[in-house]
Amino acid sequence: xxxxxxxxxxxxxxxxxxxxxxxxxxxxxxxxxxxxxxxxxxxxxxxxxxxxxxxxxxxxxxxxxxxxxxxxxxxxxxxxxxxxxxxxxxxxxxxxxxxxxxxxxxxxxx
Amino acid sequence: xxxxxxxxxxxxxxxxxxxxxxxxxxxxxxxxxxxxxxxxxxxxxxxxxxxxxxxxxxxxxxxxxxxxxxxxxxxxxxxxxxxxxxxxxxxxxxxxxxxxxxxxxxxxxxxxxxxxxxx
Numbered sequence: 001x002x003x004x005x006x007x008x009x010x011x012x013x014x015x016x017x018x019x020x021x022x023x024x025x026x027x028x029x030x031x032x033x034x035x036x037x038x039x040x041x042x043x044x045x046x047x048x049x050x051x052x053x054x055x056x057x058x059x060x061x062x063x064x065x066x067x068x069x070x071x072x073x074x075x076x077x078x079x080x081x082x083x084x085x086x087x088x089x090x091x092x093x094x095x096x097x098x099x100x101x102x103x104x105x106x107x108x109x110x
Numbered sequence: 111x112x113x114x115x116x117x118x119x120x121x122x123x124x125x126x127x128x129x130x131x132x133x134x135x136x137x138x139x140x141x142x143x144x145x146x147x148x149x150x151x152x153x154x155x156x157x158x159x160x161x162x163x164x165x166x167x168x169x170x171x172x173x174x175x176x177x178x179x180x181x182x183x184x185x186x187x188x189x190x191x192x193x194x195x196x197x198x199x200x201x202x203x204x205x206x207x208x209x210x211x212x213x214x215x216x217x218x219x220x221x222x223x224x225x226x227x228x229x
Binding site for chain 2: 003034036038045046047048051052057089091092093096097098099100101102103104
């Protein structure tokens with residue numbers, strides 16, 4: 001199955017807001033509210049940041065938020081901090097697979 | 111606190127079978143609420159779901175790997191395992207085991223183990 005499409009990189013300055021997009025199809029992102037977002041620091045296992053499009057697990061900062069419009073999901077990080085610099089991956093339930101990840105986005109905090 | 115720990119050879123020869131085991135502690139692998147899965151990440155690349163298993167033995171595999179993958183569960187040992195046959199250098203990756211919710215949410219990950227395919 002094809003991976004979900006994410007920008008390779010995004011950047012922002014401390015305090016700013018950034019948004020990472022995750023584009024799929026009606027068979028995955030657009031068809032189900034089962035989009036998750038993961039943060040991964042170098043050499044570490046991924047960490048769940050958002051699930052079911054817009055829900056935040058306990059312990060995750062409210063600076064992280066998720067949304068979806070049509071076949072595109074988005075992760076927004078507000079009030080950027082140096083510790084947010086990491087790779088971010090979206091994932092979605094799919095009708096065919098049943099799970100697919102995005103290609104990942106490297107966030108640089110300038 | 112649930113913990114997952116991958117174990118297995120760090121070096122596998124091309125054409126051979128990669129075998130990994132995930133030992134679960136702090137929780138029962140027989141829980142009806144979860145699936146248990148394997149996810150891999152080639153060096154410098156993104157995440158790829160390999161497959162998942164339910165405690166009853168029902169399995170779901172990535173279609174692109176399905177012909178080479180077998181995932182099994184041993185409830186008596188609270189473990190589940192991955193076998194990937196006919197490996198090539200493209201299978202070199204960090205392999206993670208994880209506890210997965212039915213909607214593919216992963217809250218719990220193992221630390222990951224690097225498996226290199228090389229002669």
